[in-house]
Amino acid sequence: MSDSFPKIKLSAVEKRFISACGDEQIALSQLDLEIESGEIVCLVGPSGCGKTTIINLMAGFEKPYSGSVQIDGKPVSGPDPDHIMIFQDYGLYPWRTVLGNVLFGLQAKGISPGEASDKAMEALELVGLVSAKDKHPHELSGGMKQRVSIARALAVEPSVLFMDEPFAALDAFTRLHLQDELLRIWQEKRPTIVFVTHDLDEAITLGQRVVLMAPNPGRIQRVMDVKLSYPRERTESNFASFRKELFEEFHLVHRQALDGVEYQI
Amino acid sequence: MNSKAFKIVLPLLTGTIFVALWQFAAGRYTPEQLPAPVDVLKAIKELSDNGVLWGHIGISLIRFSSAYLLAVVVAIPLGLFLGRFFRCHAAIDPLIQVLRPISPIAWFPLAVLWFGIGNAPAIFIIFLAAFYPVLLTTISAVRGVPEVYIKVANNFGAGSRMTFLRVIVPAAFPGIMVGLHIAVGTAWIHLVAGEMLGAQSGLGYMIVDARNFLRTDQILAGMLLIGVLGLIIYRGMKAFEQAIGRRWGVAS
Numbered sequence: 001m002s003d004s005f006p007k008i009k010l011s012a013v014e015k016r017f018i019s020a021c022g023d024e025q026i027a028l029s030q031l032d033l034e035i036e037s038g039e040i041v042c043l044v045g046p047s048g049c050g051k052t053t054i055i056n057l058m059a060g061f062e063k064p065y066s067g068s069v070q071i072d073g074k075p076v077s078g079p080d081p082d083h084i085m086i087f088q089d090y091g092l093y094p095w096r097t098v099l100g101n102v103l104f105g106l107q108a109k110g111i112s113p114g115e116a117s118d119k120a121m122e123a124l125e126l127v128g129l130v131s132a133k134d135k136h137p138h139e140l141s142g143g144m145k146q147r148v149s150i151a152r153a154l155a156v157e158p159s160v161l162f163m164d165e166p167f168a169a170l171d172a173f174t175r176l177h178l179q180d181e182l183l184r185i186w187q188e189k190r191p192t193i194v195f196v197t198h199d200l201d202e203a204i205t206l207g208q209r210v211v212l213m214a215p216n217p218g219r220i221q222r223v224m225d226v227k228l229s230y231p232r233e234r235t236e237s238n239f240a241s242f243r244k245e246l247f248e249e250f251h252l253v254h255r256q257a258l259d260g261v262e263y264q265i
Numbered sequence: 266m267n268s269k270a271f272k273i274v275l276p277l278l279t280g281t282i283f284v285a286l287w288q289f290a291a292g293r294y295t296p297e298q299l300p301a302p303v304d305v306l307k308a309i310k311e312l313s314d315n316g317v318l319w320g321h322i323g324i325s326l327i328r329f330s331s332a333y334l335l336a337v338v339v340a341i342p343l344g345l346f347l348g349r350f351f352r353c354h355a356a357i358d359p360l361i362q363v364l365r366p367i368s369p370i371a372w373f374p375l376a377v378l379w380f381g382i383g384n385a386p387a388i389f390i391i392f393l394a395a396f397y398p399v400l401l402t403t404i405s406a407v408r409g410v411p412e413v414y415i416k417v418a419n420n421f422g423a424g425s426r427m428t429f430l431r432v433i434v435p436a437a438f439p440g441i442m443v444g445l446h447i448a449v450g451t452a453w454i455h456l457v458a459g460e461m462l463g464a465q466s467g468l469g470y471m472i473v474d475a476r477n478f479l480r481t482d483q484i485l486a487g488m489l490l491i492g493v494l495g496l497i498i499y500r501g502m503k504a505f506e507q508a509i510g511r512r513w514g515v516a517s
Contacts, residue, residue, distance in 0.1 A: 061416060081422040091413040095435045095513040105421035107431075156421065 005073045007037040007160070007192045008058060013067035015053050015218075026217035027053050031067070033211065033220065037159075040186060040193040042207030044200060044246075046254050050218025051196045052164055058194060059085045059162045071160065081109060083160040084153035088168050090145045092137040098148050099124070099133040105156040123155035126185060143174035147181070154189065163195045167202065176234075179205050183230055200250060204242050205232055212246065214253040221253050300482040305489060308482035317471070322490070325456060325467040328384060329498075332391035333452050340396050341441060344403025345434065354404065361400070369393035369455050373462050387459030387467070394455035395448040402447070406440025407433060439513060442506050449502050453495045468494075 015028040028050045035041050043051040056062040057069050060078040069076045071083060079085075084105075092101050102123055106116035124130045127147040137145055146166055153161055167175040179202060186193060197203055203210045207226055214221040226242055233239060284302050291301040300308075312318035347354040369390045376386035414436050418428040460469025468487055475483035 059420070061419075079416070079420040079422075081420065083420075085416070085420055087413050087416070089413055091411075091417040093414065093417075093432065093435070095438070104417075104423075104431075108418070108421040108423040108427060 005070075006034040007039070007071065008033075008035040008194070009068075009070045009073075010034075010054070010058070011068050011070075013054075013057065013069060014065045015050065015057065015062070016065045028057075028064075029217035029219050031218070031220060033223075035192060035194065037192055038190045040195065040206055040208050042195045042197055042203035042210045043213060044197055044203045044210060044250070045213030045218075045221070046215055046250075046257055047198070048218070048257075049213040049215040049253075051213050053218065054213075055085070055162050055164050055194055055196050058160075059083055061085070081105065081156055082158050083162060084156065084158040085162040085164065086146070086149055086153055086166045088165045090137070090149045092145055092148055092152075094137050097134050097136055098129060098140070101137070101148055102152045102155050105152055109156060119155050120151075123151040126154055126188075127151045127181065141174070142170050143178060146170065146178060150182070150185070154185065157189075158191060160192045160194070163193065165196055165198065168198070175199075175202070180231065182206065187230065200246050201234065201243065204228075204239060204246060205234060210246060212249055212253065215257050222249055224249075297479055297481050300485060304482045305485045308480070308486040309490070312471075312483065312486060318490075321466060321468050321471045322494070325460065325469070326494075328387050328460070328464075328467060329391060329452060329456050332388040333395050333448065335388070336392045336395035336448065336452070337399055337445065340399035340444075341403050344400045344441075344444075345407055345429075345437070347400075348404040348407025348437070349429070349433065361397075365397045365401075370458050370462070373459075377463055382463050382465070384464065386463040387456070387469075390455050390459035390462075391452045395452035398447040398451055399441070399444045402444025403437065403441050406437035406444070409440060410436040435513070439510065442509060446502055446506060449498060450495075453491075453498060457491055 010031055010033045013028055013031040014026065016024050016026050019025050031054070033054075043054060045051050053062065057064055058071070058076065060076045060080060060083070071080075093104065096104065099117075099120055102120040103116055106119055111119070121130065121133070124133055127150055129144065129147055129151060132140065132144065137148065140148065150166075167178050170178065182193075183206065193206075195203075195206055197206075204226055210224045210226055211220055212222045212224065213219065224242070224246060228236075228238055228242065287302050291299050291304075296304060309318070347357060372390060372393060373386060376389045380386050380389060410433055414432050415428065418432045423432070456467075457469040457472070460467035461473050462469075464470045468491055472484050472487040475481075475487060
């Protein structure tokens, strides 16, 4: 694979949808973004800024109205086992055990049972859930469930992980713990990670770059390089200064969004 | 007293009061109008001793289970299909909505014209009674499969066959079980109706036959047996459902 093109490239992407009142709204307008191979990029922004729409476009669950979405230089035509999405509500199959869930992707690939079970166990080991392999999802905590869905993704060795607010439903301690776990896995496997969140601290903890988005219409407000080495100390002064910068920009976006709403009324 | 003891004592108390009221009421009427509880037990013993009862119960159970299984075997695949293909469902749904409110008993004259007297009209009626609950719950179970399950399957590159058999069917299964459960009840209720109308055997026929000879004790015996057998079947179904739930990892 040549280094001449980025891993993921969005050019002049526009997405429209018909609102409940019947008029057409622009969810994303003329959006350009390039993500390098092995990079962690966090998308943040207030609700309605289209961050989930972008990740769905990249993962192939939605199609752009105009413009192009390319991964590895090829246009995205649909979901791909090489680009796995991790959902906030886990998407685990309750009738399968933990191991069965992790095996699903390998079975879909048609990998032989012996090899599949080796790979699944390896992935479970990576997220520290080997001992829970025979449990059903309803017996697990939210954090464990999300680790299972991460293991299920890692088992098929994807080059890209899309994560749509994966830790938003978890309590604060579990969230911090999983952020560290994710970074550890990323440093070991080096997938490209696109991570959507509304938590600015989470974005600065994880992202090499943080893309701040603004609503009405959804667009990129600012791309911030977080030049901090991993593991990041959340209490460090550099961390705080990035945090301050992002918060100020976020407040600006938020105020603009609110003004926009007032203006519409 | 703990709650477990209450669970035994309270129903026993209700049963005793019911039998006492019945006994009291029976004292005020002739045995032809309302026989006493003891007379009904005697009637059951009499029917059992002369061997008629077991034959009737046997044939009723055979009709019930064959019609029920037939309904399940037809309704589940049809429901899976209609739940999956929105356009087909949109086309067929109006027809289902019109046919469904027609009581299976209303089909009886046609059933006799088509199938004659015997097992077939009774089986047809029980079939109809079980068919709609299974069909409708299967359709809504398939349509209620969370979107994220399908997205995950597509994302991992599962083919349409794997998505259907290993995601949609198991995801819809608990919902389908509810339909199977409801259908047991409606089918059992219509068993008696079906047998009263056309058959020459079975518990429903036994009641009609007893009426012709004004054996009120045997009428009540038949009713009591239908109730008890219905309860046993229902309980069996519930145990089966719980076992499935544990296997599926959804029951607590």
